[in-house]
Amino acid sequence: MKSKNITLIILGIFFLLFPFIIKSEYYQHLVIIALMWVVIGSSWNLLAGYTGQVSFGHAIFFGVGAYTAGIFVTKLEISAWWGMLFGGFAAMLIALFVGWVCFRLRGPYFALATLAGSEIIRLVATNWESLTDGMVGILIIQSFRSKLPYYYIVLGLAAACIYAIHLLMKSKWGYYFVSIREDQDAAESLGINTTLYKNISLLISAFFAGSAGAFYMNYMAFIDPHVVFSLHYISIMAILVGIVGGVATIMGPAVGAFVMVGVQETFRSAFFGVAPRWISEAHALVFGLLVIFVIMFMANGIVGDWGKIKRVLLGTRPSA
Amino acid sequence: MLEVKGIDVFYGDLQVLWDVSFHVDQREILVLVGANGAGKSTTIKTVSSLITPRKGSIEFDGVRLDQTPPYKVIESGLVHVPEGRRLFSLMSVEENLIMGSLYGEAKEKRFATVEKVYDIFPRLRERKKQLAGTLSGGEQQMLAVGRGLMSLPRMMMFDEPSLGLAPILVQEIFHMVKRVNEEGVTVLLVEQNVKQTLAMCNRAYVLENGRIVLEGEGKALMDNAHVKEAYLGI
């Protein structure tokens, strides 16, 4: 227990000082993106890993958050930073509707419905030009030249998200979420309002994903429907982050986010220019192979299967 | 007919059976008795090759079942009526029965056998088009047994066939097991209903914590002090 606390403190200090240790904007950018994925992955994990409602449409909430921030600028002419607050709430608003429709379904049907939902909202964003400017996208002026403010904002968001989920899972709600995942009928018979608690989980999840979206708008300064409502690059990536790191673990998505962003960039840049160029062209292939590998050999993710990984790395056999 | 020799069985790292040996003779009714979790179902599952033993051998009429893939076991004339019925819940009653007769002679005589099963369980005939999943517990049990009969087996293994059945049906199930046996089918029966099973069987084994602790004729075991205390509640 104690050594765990010490590790956490060291990690915390490291992240607080990171921009002063590593000055390269390139690495800072990668860490900012990874931290953003920590938020998205953790929020997905709350809904899918803990509550058992596997969403294939987290892009809905991410995108709505991003568009809220963007539309604040284009339509209301107020700072996109307001989006950091309201993006989360806007995502919750959509989540209410998504929940109303999709929670009538269970298991893979829920997954498919959320997938369809994200495609629907992408098409709405594409076609509703008067609000979203369609495929022209929304372009804002970045507030800061330096990366530091962005870094600390997203670091704060990630820390808040992980800590909130940590607290949540130790409370009544946490127990209820897991009960729902294990057996909805049993949960209902134990006095758990499954509809309500599934929605609560969804709302919290949507809030964080939406905030991450709003952050993306602020940081990247450009969005269009294909970017923020992308099935592959947002919804599926969120699942991968969760699964690679370990579903239903607090730190899993955090680990998953850094691993996924790291692996992606390593291959994309052909091991930072060391490896032959064709490796870079194969990075999408590598990505696919990685998915297959993780599911086959580390079904519970890096954190979930840590014992197993350690055994393999150290070459020890499981004790009988 | 069936010869189990010294099997050790594990679920993952957890050992459930220790050096279990027993044999079933032609045409007899053999009963396995044991408390909850003693490993009765595990034994049956191992015999029907769903689980592979780490040690020991299982031979049925000269066929090494522990080296036979599970789906081939039924072709050797041995059928397992599983615990908890395990029906094909989205298929109709009749289709479930047909699924019991996929190979050889059973396939040729399929439709005659279906009628025979309906005669044994008229309730099933009434519901032949209903989906198995919507049957009540008892109806499902009848169907599970009927499905087993469809393969025209030489030996049947029943895993708690009376579980959850009304007394009137429990009687029927036992009658039926008897009848099946009288028609020349060897029976291996696992039951909690110790009194009745011991009364009707030829021989029995008592399984405790994964080990065979007693063996003997049914009537003899009924008089055994340990059995009386632990299983008959006397």
Next chain:
Amino acid sequence: MPLLELKKLVKDFGGLKAVNEVSFQVEKGEIFGLIGPNGSGKTTIFNCINNFYPITNGDVIFKGKSIKGLKPHKVCHLGIGRTFQVVKPLARMTVLENVTASAFCRFNTIREAQKEAGRVLEFCNLNTSKEKLAKSLPIGSRKRLEIARALATRPDMILLDETAAGLNPSELDEAIDLIRRIRESGITILIVEHIMKLIMSISDRIHAINFGQTIAEGSPKEVADNPAVIEAYLGEEYARS
């Protein structure tokens, strides 16, 4: 006033009348047995009481108020706990967590809920398996876990659906003891069971149904001697023995 009253309860499954105008009253503090051949509609009646299935017709009155149409979790909060014939453990939670989750029904903090859970587990003799995952329990313990979970919601009434199926005679005695102790703690019991030794010895009154319709009601002895019950359910052999 009866604690629970069924008024001409009807449940249709697309043409099939699984329950057809069944009425009975369960008094506070009694053990009320419900028997009937397989498929006669017992589990369906349970599912109608806590509204896993919507009722086709009729009414269910609990503590003087209709609970028709209330969501299952509301029914639980009103004080009806239930078990499932096909057990539904929260498989990848420990036994303690299973019961704690249900204790949250009456307690809001984790400490109180865990304390309550500990108490209930003790009561059900599950203390030794506290830290085991629910999925690793043998079937007998799983059935007891069902009961423990229902008890942890502090019900006034509990519905037990074949919680003794698959137990051998000595285990059966433990189960009977447990059910008696539950009643002694002031909880009314509505029980479905096929094991005559159990149901006949502990029930105050028994209600027998067949094809979804009432065929008899009365004391265990009355019901056991009822020709309709013998014909439909017990069988001649049982009656003779």
Next chain:
Amino acid sequence: MTVFLQTLVAGVLIGGIYSLIGIGMTLIMGVMGIINLAHGQLMMVAMYITLVLFNVLHFDPYISLFVAMPCLFLLGVLIQKFLLNPLMKIESILPENQVLMTVGIGMVLTEIIRFIFSSDYKSVKTPYSSSAFFIGDISFSLPMCIAFGVALIFTGLLFWFLLKTDIGRSIRATAQDKDAATLMGVNTGRITVITFGLGSALVAAAGSLLLPIFYLFPDVGGPFTLKAFVITILGGLGSTVGAIVGGVVLGIAESLGATYIGMGYKEMVGFVIFVLVLVFLPGGLKRLTKI
């Protein structure tokens, strides 16, 4: 009126193609319960096979059908045997792992094809590619009519196969309870493998028939995967007749949507129907028609 009729005809015909894509899915998803997000990618592979046969051996796509189907059968068999079946033994918290696996498979297939063929658009040009005949004012595209006919034939065959043959029953039995099927003498491993193979072969047929009408690039599969889901859910899981009805209904709905709401909303119509059916008509059209 002409606009309406032409829209309707266009919808029905495109529905034929959709049905073909849906039939494979209904087998894999509806019957086996495997959610296959690589379905469209499998079709894409079949299209490339058809293309190569056309370019190298000058095979007509309708003949290549008989090559592409076995090839995809084999590919499906390999995928099921080496990637999906092993998953059943792995215990994980979310059963949806299997879904993600197919996402990975889809990505790998796409990227391999991109490696071989680059991202360029490809197409085959046949004499009948753009031939049409007229009934009154309404034009009927010939290749689409052929695809429609083939869809009908395959539906009939599959319907019969699943309901009336022992392998068909074994397929359904395996989907519902693997262990029980094993006890009844079904080699469940082989059955799942065959089923996935068959589903892949069916979508291969769709690919070969689509090629003369459409064109080809490595990412062509994705949207069709989604369409296949819509069709399968709309028609009712596991219902072969449902697949064809679902395909045609989707085709008509999209066409009407394109005409009367706006071309940009065409895809959306499908998804909205999808969600509506999932929520308000669970079981799909199968529930209405009872087939």
Next chain:
Amino acid sequence: SFAEDTIKVGIVLPLTGDQAKFGEIEKLSFDMALEEINGKGGIKGKKIELVIEDDTGRPEVGRSVVEKLITKDKVVMIGGGYSSSVTYAVAGVCQQNQMPFLINTGAADKITEQKWDYIFRLNPPASKYSASVEELLAEVIKPKTVTILHENSLFGTSSAKSFEKSCEKAGYKVLLKQGYEAGGIDFKPVLTQVKQLNPDVVYMVSYVMDAALIMKQSKELKINPKMFIGGAAGFTLPEFQQNAGAASEKIISATLWHQVLPFPGAMDYYNKFKAKFNKETEYHGAEAYAAAYVIADVLNRTKSLKNEDIKKALSETDMMTAFGPVKFTNWDKMTNQNKASSYVVQWIDGKLEMVWPKNLAAKPFVFPVNWLKVWGY
């Protein structure tokens, strides 16, 4: 390689993902130009090294790429920029770091409307693609009614919008304007509507395969306007003609570039590309090819490899390329924007011919056209 011997230039392109096809053409064109430039001795004895990185079509990845190019590879300037979203993200970083960025494809108008002095754009913004078609309409076709179909991409939407505006200005009635998701199989529903409306001009902004499908299906439906006009490069590619067959005949299209244009090296580039890579190239490739030459020219002229000097050299650019003249000026609301013109080409007897502007025309514009006869009905 030794840092002293080479000058590193970063190129940001989508080499995977759904835009990879075009990224690939541009990459090959850059490589080809690089070989030529270095083959002729490079820049003042040094060779240019292009560090081409994959942006995967995602803005945040594009940003990773450019941060890496700047901080790790220490490039002296950056080129490329395919999709608008990535281009914008990259431009933002470049401006912040005062890193000269020569855009050759990213077409959103807004990119050069930010008053960013380090950002230069070789290609015209999306809204200016149809200028010459508008001239042709006014002078020859003189339509009364128009229908517009466009793909729902940034390029499709904004060029359709600007075309609609100019139609309104010219007094043509726009009967229908519909966007569609690229990659559809069946355009008949919307084409049936077009047929019913019977416009004088059908204007389509589509990429090559959609373009071929739309024309084939128009032929199936016997749509009969005065003219079918393509608003984008899709209608100028050989694949369009191969796929649409007879349905491509006499179609006209706006284009930014075509190998038949009388620019020095245009036809050479096309032929060389085809010979070397055994596939077709089109205007995206030409843009990249020209950009490489602009980069070489700038590096030749710059006083030093300092960012400021390169920026200055860029802004003084005034040269002829295979893509046409390149000169960066400030006009409308834009900064450092090259004023490339657009042209009209027509498929005549299976060959693409330049027909507008008149002074550059290789063949006279065929008009009016009896479509049913052309299609062989």
